Amino acid sequence: MSSKRYPEEFKIEAVKQITERGYPVSEVSKRLDVTTHSLYAWVKKYGPDKDQHQAKADEQAELKRLRKELARVTEERDLLKKAAAYFARESD
Template structure:
């Protein structure tokens, strides 16, 4: 019967430190991985994940830099503005209709 290997989870601090150490002059992914008892591929994967996160932490809208949290709020506010404009147009039409019927 084969045993399943339990997946080891590492803290973000551990992962960042491993990537930082591998990036230092004189170190390689393989040497740091050997010291830490992990595979070199894992350090490559963590580096790619951190770079991907960093790229998505900021976005630019009309030349202005926004954090991701700001972008989410901006999206919500744009939707709210669109909803209010639609409601305003409906109310204008309803007011015109009732004004026309009162004459």
């Protein structure tokens, strides 16, 4: 199944039909031969609440990065604890 690529102007115009002109997503979907899933994604990206959605996406990305960093630091800490215990036994 190949997915179509649509220009950004096309996406913005499709979103305007939904947000400004009040057409239902299902109707715009049928008329433009685009999936409703794509239209909802475009509304999030190009719609009136795009700044709010972008801020949430940025927060999600930052949270993911911080969790990954925490896992790495925790692993390093555990390794250093084991090394310290090993060398403490060796020095006795």
